[in-house]
Amino acid sequence: MPISVEQLFKINGKEIMGQVKWGQSIDCRQPGVYVVAITDSATKIVGLDNAPISNPKVCDWVAYVPTLRLKQFRITNGRKIYYDDVDIESLANGLFMSYLCPSVWKSTSESLVERLKTFWLPDETILYIGMTGSSLKKRVNEYYKAKLGDSKPHRGGHWIKTLANLEQVNVYWTTSEKSEAKSLEQAFLDTFVKNVSRKSLNQLSDPNHPFPYANLEFPKGIKKNHGILFSTNLGI
Secondary structure (H helix, E strand, O other): OOOOHHHHHHHOOOOOOEEEEOOOOOOOOOOEEEEEEOOOOOOOOOOOOOOOEOHHHHHHHHHHOOOOEEOOEEEEOOEEEEHHHOOHHHHHHHHHHHHHOHHHOEOOHHHHHHHHHOOOOOOOOEEEEEEEOOOHHHHHHHHHHOOOOOOOOOOOOHHHHHEOOHHHOEEEEEEOOHHHHHHHHHHHHHHHHHOOOHHHHHHOOOOOOOOOOOOOEOOOOOEOOOOEEOOOOOOO
């Protein structure tokens, strides 16, 4: 079942040590974990049936990163399966066709919006879980400042910049020892994934990796099968 911010922290033996609205600086220079959610109350579960993705923001992203491409997909059991899940021969054919006809892979803002919507979890409040082994204040400020389409200073979680409702978003955090920050983040993500509802799983393009909307990888090396390529100006 969906999980609240407070539940996420408590299950992992942590207390929420602070909360700010999106864009506000965190007054904490210690290492730790931060959680981005669509609520100003840690006890509430606020879901949105329709993904609040901003067409203008996505248009700007596509214009800013001209290399951005979308992989083609096939429909299997009613789901879009991208080339990551196709056998090697099919993958090779797809790559070959992309060179012959690059326009096949060229994305448009409209198709990118539709793709992003298939990774929205309609009954979940939590949008992103991150960590830092240094200063929470510095790392979260880097998250705010990073332009959608840039690889620095904070590329992780950049899908959150596609949302139209960031004024509703809050950031919650807790501290940890530097050496424990990564494992704590992984524990938070594991708790989230294990509690994703059947409703959300049934709607996701990639139900095998039901991470928060803006988390694209968990654990390291295991990525959402989203088929969005070269989405930053360094081709990452």
